[in-house]
Amino acid sequence: MNRSLLRRLVSEPLLQLLVAGAAIFGGYALLSPSGARASRAIVIDAEFVRSLSRGLARRLGHAPTRAQLERAVERHVEEELYVRGAVALGLARGDAIVRRRLAQKMRFVAEGPEGPPPREAELRAYLAAHPRRFRRPPRVTFRQLLVARDKHAGAVELRAAATRLAARLSGLGASSASGLGDASLLPRHYRRRALDRVGRELGAAIARRLRDAPLERWSGPVASPYGLHFVYLERREPGGAAAFAEVRAEVRAALLAERRAARRARSLERLRARFPVKVHWPHGAPAPAVTASR
Amino acid sequence: MLTKYLCLAGALLAASCQSPPAALHDGGAPDLPPRTGPCADNNPLRSVFFGDLHAHTALSFDAYTYRVRALPADAYRFARGEKLTFTGDRELALDRPLDFAAVTEHAEYLGEVALCTDETSPAYSSATCTGYRNLPYGAVITWGLKLQQQPVRYDFCGADNDACLARAGEIWKRVQQAAEDATDKSAQCRFTAFKAYEWSGFPSGANLHRNVIFATSKVPAEVVSYYDEPTPAGLWKRLARDCSDVDGCDVIVIPHNSNLSRGEMWTDKGADGKALTKAEATQRVALERLVEVTQHKGDSECGALSSDELCGYEKYEPATAFPLSFVREALKLGLRLRQSTGVNPFAMGLSAASDNHNAAPGAVEEDRFPGAFGVKDDLPNKLLSTANLAFNPGGLTAVWAEENSRASLFAAMKRRETYGTSGPRITLRFFGGYGYDSALCSKSGDELARAGYDGGVPMGSELTARSEAPTFVVAALRDAGSARRAGSPLERLQIIKGFIDQSGALSEKVYDVAGEKVPESTVDLGTCQSSAKGHDNLCTVWRDPDYDATQAAFYYARAVEVPSCRWNSWLCVQQGVDCAKGAPAGLGNCCSDDKRIDRIQRERAFSSPIWVYPQGGTP
Numbered sequence: 001m002n003r004s005l006l007r008r009l010v011s012e013p014l015l016q017l018l019v020a021g022a023a024i025f026g027g028y029a030l031l032s033p034s035g036a037r038a039s040r041a042i043v044i045d046a047e048f049v050r051s052l053s054r055g056l057a058r059r060l061g062h063a064p065t066r067a068q069l070e071r072a073v074e075r076h077v078e079e080e081l082y083v084r085g086a087v088a089l090g091l092a093r094g095d096a097i098v099r100r101r102l103a104q105k106m107r108f109v110a111e112g113p114e115g116p117p118p119r120e121a122e123l124r125a126y127l128a129a130h131p132r133r134f135r136r137p138p139r140v141t142f143r144q145l146l147v148a149r150d151k152h153a154g155a156v157e158l159r160a161a162a163t164r165l166a167a168r169l170s171g172l173g174a175s176s177a178s179g180l181g182d183a184s185l186l187p188r189h190y191r192r193r194a195l196d197r198v199g200r201e202l203g204a205a206i207a208r209r210l211r212d213a214p215l216e217r218w219s220g221p222v223a224s225p226y227g228l229h230f231v232y233l234e235r236r237e238p239g240g241a242a243a244f245a246e247v248r249a250e251v252r253a254a255l256l257a258e259r260r261a262a263r264r265a266r267s268l269e270r271l272r273a274r275f276p277v278k279v280h281w282p283h284g285a286p287a288p289a290v291t292a293s294r
Numbered sequence: 295m296l297t298k299y300l301c302l303a304g305a306l307l308a309a310s311c312q313s314p315p316a317a318l319h320d321g322g323a324p325d326l327p328p329r330t331g332p333c334a335d336n337n338p339l340r341s342v343f344f345g346d347l348h349a350h351t352a353l354s355f356d357a358y359t360y361r362v363r364a365l366p367a368d369a370y371r372f373a374r375g376e377k378l379t380f381t382g383d384r385e386l387a388l389d390r391p392l393d394f395a396a397v398t399e400h401a402e403y404l405g406e407v408a409l410c411t412d413e414t415s416p417a418y419s420s421a422t423c424t425g426y427r428n429l430p431y432g433a434v435i436t437w438g439l440k441l442q443q444q445p446v447r448y449d450f451c452g453a454d455n456d457a458c459l460a461r462a463g464e465i466w467k468r469v470q471q472a473a474e475d476a477t478d479k480s481a482q483c484r485f486t487a488f489k490a491y492e493w494s495g496f497p498s499g500a501n502l503h504r505n506v507i508f509a510t511s512k513v514p515a516e517v518v519s520y521y522d523e524p525t526p527a528g529l530w531k532r533l534a535r536d537c538s539d540v541d542g543c544d545v546i547v548i549p550h551n552s553n554l555s556r557g558e559m560w561t562d563k564g565a566d567g568k569a570l571t572k573a574e575a576t577q578r579v580a581l582e583r584l585v586e587v588t589q590h591k592g593d594s595e596c597g598a599l600s601s602d603e604l605c606g607y608e609k610y611e612p613a614t615a616f617p618l619s620f621v622r623e624a625l626k627l628g629l630r631l632r633q634s635t636g637v638n639p640f641a642m643g644l645s646a647a648s649d650n651h652n653a654a655p656g657a658v659e660e661d662r663f664p665g666a667f668g669v670k671d672d673l674p675n676k677l678l679s680t681a682n683l684a685f686n687p688g689g690l691t692a693v694w695a696e697e698n699s700r701a702s703l704f705a706a707m708k709r710r711e712t713y714g715t716s717g718p719r720i721t722l723r724f725f726g727g728y729g730y731d732s733a734l735c736s737k738s739g740d741e742l743a744r745a746g747y748d749g750g751v752p753m754g755s756e757l758t759a760r761s762e763a764p765t766f767v768v769a770a771l772r773d774a775g776s777a778r779r780a781g782s783p784l785e786r787l788q789i790i791k792g793f794i795d796q797s798g799a800l801s802e803k804v805y806d807v808a809g810e811k812v813p814e815s816t817v818d819l820g821t822c823q824s825s826a827k828g829h830d831n832l833c834t835v836w837r838d839p840d841y842d843a844t845q846a847a848f849y850y851a852r853a854v855e856v857p858s859c860r861w862n863s864w865l866c867v868q869q870g871v872d873c874a875k876g877a878p879a880g881l882g883n884c885c886s887d888d889k890r891i892d893r894i895q896r897e898r899a900f901s902s903p904i905w906v907y908p909q910g911g912t913p
Contacts, residue, residue, distance in 0.1 A: 055420050058449040136482060139334060150783075150830040184831040185721055185771040188738040192335045194482070200390050201774055225774045225781065226830045246480035253367060253475060 710754025
C-alpha cells in the first residue's frame with residue numbers, strides 16, 4: 001500500500017466514520033466495568049426452570065420431557081431478547097401503553113407500602129382532630145300538615161289554602177289539628193328522624209325550618225316538592241360529637257384514605273424535585289381561572 | 295428479572311404487576327359489638343329504605359378487565375354519599391346516599407383474579423394469567439364463555455383447585471370486612487351493608503345468575519361458585535348446608551337477568567328433569583324470596599310480546615322468544631305448580647338493582663349515568679355506541695322496615711315487603727285485605743299504614759280467598775328529587791293481576807286504577823324538559839271487578855312516572871348536540887332515525903305481589 005493510497009483512504013469520509021465508531025464502541029467496551037457486561041447476559045436460573053416445569057406439568061398432566069422444557073425455555077429467551085432489543089432501540093419511547101404502564105408502576109413504587117394499620121390511639125386522635133366530620137346528626141320529632149300542590153289549581157290557590165289553614169291552626173295543639181290539611185302518603189308524625197334524612201324526604205327548606213322552629217306550636221307555611229307545609233316541632237335532639245365506638249370504622253377509613261393521599265402527594269413532590277417542570281402555554285389557550293392553583 | 299420485563303412489556307392493565315386486593319386494603323378492625331337497643335328512628339309502622347343489592351368492584355373478573363380498580367370499601371363509601379373516581383378520571387357522588395347496599399362480586403374467579411394479578415403467586419406467569427392481564431378484552435370473553443361450559447377451573451388453580459379456593463377464601467374475608475366496616479352499628483343506623491356475592495352460572499348460554507345475600511355477620515367461610523355447584527339446585531342445597539353450620543346464619547337468593555335466561559330461570563322441572571317435587575319447591579321458595587325485576591342489562595318484568603303496553607320498557611333483547619324469561623310469567627307458572635306440588639316455588643317479591651361494575655352502587659340517575667363497565671363505556675361516544683345503547687343505569691330496591699339495621703331490612707326482604715324501582719325514589723304502599731275503609735285515601739301516610747296492617751297484609755304476603763272480593767289499597771308518592779334535580783310526577787297507578795282458571799289456563803290483566811296516561815309529546819328532546827303536570831300523590835282503594843273466589847291469583851301494583859328523557863337523550867343534550875347541524879363524530883346515534891333506539895321512557899316502581907289463594911288448600 002503506497003502513501004498516496006493511504007492518504008486517500010484516510011481522507012475518505014466513510015472510513016473516518018468507521019474508525020470513529022470503532023474507537024467509541026471499543027473505548028466504551030474497554031472502559032465499562034465488567035459487571036455491566038455480566039448483567040447484560042440473559043441468565044435463566046434453576047428456580048425459574050423449575051417453575052416453568054411445574055406450569056407445564058399442570059397443563060400437560062405429566063412432567064414435561066427435556067425437549068418440551070427446552071422449547072419452553074427457548075420461548076422465554078426469545079421474548080427476553082426481543083424485549084432487550086426493543087428497549088435498546090428505544091421502542092418503548094412514545095408508546096402510550098408502555099408509558100402508562102411505567103407511570104403506574106412508578107406510582108406504586110413511589111407511594112411505598114401501606115404502612116402498619118392505624119393504632120387505636122391514632123384513631124381516637126383523628127376523631128378528636130376532626131369532630132365535625134363525624135358528628136351525630138340532629139334529630140327531630142315533629143308533625144306536619146300539607147297543603148298539596150296537586151290538589152289546588154295554581155300557586156295563588158295554594159297560597160290561599162295555606163293562609164286559611166294558618167288561620168285555623170293558630171292556637172291549636174298538635175292532636176287537635178290531626179284532621180286538617182290535604183291527604184298524602186307522607187306521614188303526619190315523624191319520630192326522632194335525622195335532620196339530613198328529613199331534608200332528603202321533604203326538601204332542604206323544611207329541614208332548615210325544623211332546625212330553628214319554636215317548640216310545640218305550628219309554624220309555616222314552608223315549601224317542599226309536594227306543596228306547603230306547617231310543622232309542629234315536639235322535640236329536637238341536637239347533633240353532637242359521636243362516641244368513638246359509633247364511628248370507629250368511618251374514622252379508620254378516613255384516616256387510611258388521608259394517608260394514602262399524603263403518600264401520593266409526597267411521592268409526586270419528590271419526583272418534581274428531581275425533574276423540574278416548565279409548561280409553555282401556546283397563544284390562544286384558554287385564560288387561567290382566577291383561582292388557579294399551582 | 296424476566297417476570298419484570300414481561301410485566302412491563304405487554305401489560306395493558308393498570309395494576310397487573312401488583313396485587314391490588316393485597317395492596318390496597320389491610321386486615322381491618324375487630325367487629326364492633328352490635329347495638330343493644332333499637333335504632334333512634336325505629337318506626338313500628340315501617341319506613342321505606344332505598345338501596346342497591348347488586349354491584350361489582352375490581353375483585354370481579356370482568357370489572358377488573360374494564361380497568362376498574364375501586365374495591366368494596368370504595369363502593370360502600372360511594373353508596374354512603376362520598377365521591378368516587380371512575381375510569382377516565384371522572385368523579386361522581388350520589389345526590390342522595392343509599393340506606394343500604396350489597397357488593398356482590400362474582401364468586402367465579404374470585405381466587406383466580408387475585409392469583410393472576412399477584413406477581414408473587416406461582417400462577418402469575420401462567421399463560422392464562424398473562425393473557426388475562428395483557429389481553430383484557432379477549433380475556434373477559436374467554437373467561438365469561440367458560441362459565442357456559444363444563445365447570446372445570448383453569449389449570450393454574452392446581453391440584454384439587456386448592457390454590458384458587460384458598461385465595462378465594464381470603465378475598466371473601468376482605469369483602470366481608472368491607473361490609474362490616476361500612477355498617478353503622480350505632481343507634482344512628484345510617485347505613486347497612488350486606489355480606490353477599492353472585493353465583494354466575496351461564497350454562498349453554500342461559501343466564502342463571504343469582505345474588506346470595508346474608509343476614510348476618512357470621513357467614514360460611516367459602517363462596518359457592520359455578521365451579522363448586524354448577525346448578526341452581528346445587529347452590530340451594532349447598533347454601534342450606536353451609537349456612538346451617540354457622541350460628542345464626544340466614545341467607546336469601548335473588549335471581550336476576552332472567553331476560554337473558556333463554557326461558558330457563560324458571561321451569562316446571564326438578565333437578566332430575568322430571569316434574570318438580572314438593573320438596574324442591576319448598577327449598578326453592580325458602581331461599582328465593584326476591585327477584586330482580588329490572589337492572590343495567592334490561593328489564594325482566596314482562597316480555598314485549600305481552601299485550602301490556604308498558605312491557606316494551608328496557609328490553610335488552612326485544613325479540614326474545616322465551617316467555618319464561620320474564621318474572622310475570624314465572625309468577626303465573628308458580629300458581630300452576632302450586633296446584634301440582636302444593637307449594638308455590640316462584641312466590642317471589644320484587645326488587646331492582648344497578649348491577650354496576652364500577653363499584654358505584656346506586657348510580658342510577660338517568661341524567662348522570664356514568665356507565666357501568668369501566669373503560670368499556672366511560673365516554674359519551676362509547677356510551678352512545680349502538681351496542682351500549684341497549685343498557686340502562688338500572689334501579690333500586692325499596693324495603694319497608696322498622697329501621698335501617700341488617701336484621702330489620704333482612705326480615706323485610708324475607709317477608710317480601712319490598713318493591714323495585716327503575717331508579718327514582720317513588721314511595722309505594724300496597725295492602726290487601728277485607729273490609730278496608732273506602733275513605734282510606736283521605737288519611738295521612740301513617741294512618742293509612744296503620745289501617746293497612748291492621749285490616750290486612752302488606753305487599754309480599756298471602757291472603758286466603760273469601761266469597762267477597764278482597765280490597766286493595768295502593769298509594770304512591772312521587773320522588774322528592776334532590777336540590778340538583780326535581781323528581782318526576784306520577785302518571786298513574788296500575789294493578790297487575792295474574793291468575794289460573796279451572797281449566798288450568800294462565801292469564802293476566804292490567805288495570806289502570808288511578809291517574810291517567812300522559813303522552814310522550816310532553817317531553818322536549820331538545821332540552822329534556824317535561825310539560826306534564828302529573829300527580830305528586832296517587833291513592834285508591836280498589837276491588838277486582840273480575841274476582842273469582844275459586845281462582846288462585848296474584849296482584850301487584852305498578853306506579854308509573856310521566857314520560858321523561860332516557861339516559862341517552864340526557865347525554866345528547868348535555869353534549870350540546872344540535873341535530874339540525876348534524877351530530878358530531880361518534881355521537882351519530884343522538885340524531886339517528888333508528889326507531890329501535892328508545893329516547894323517552896316511563897320510570898316506574900313495581901311492588902311485590904299479594905297472593906290470593908282459594909280456601910281449603912290446594913286442589
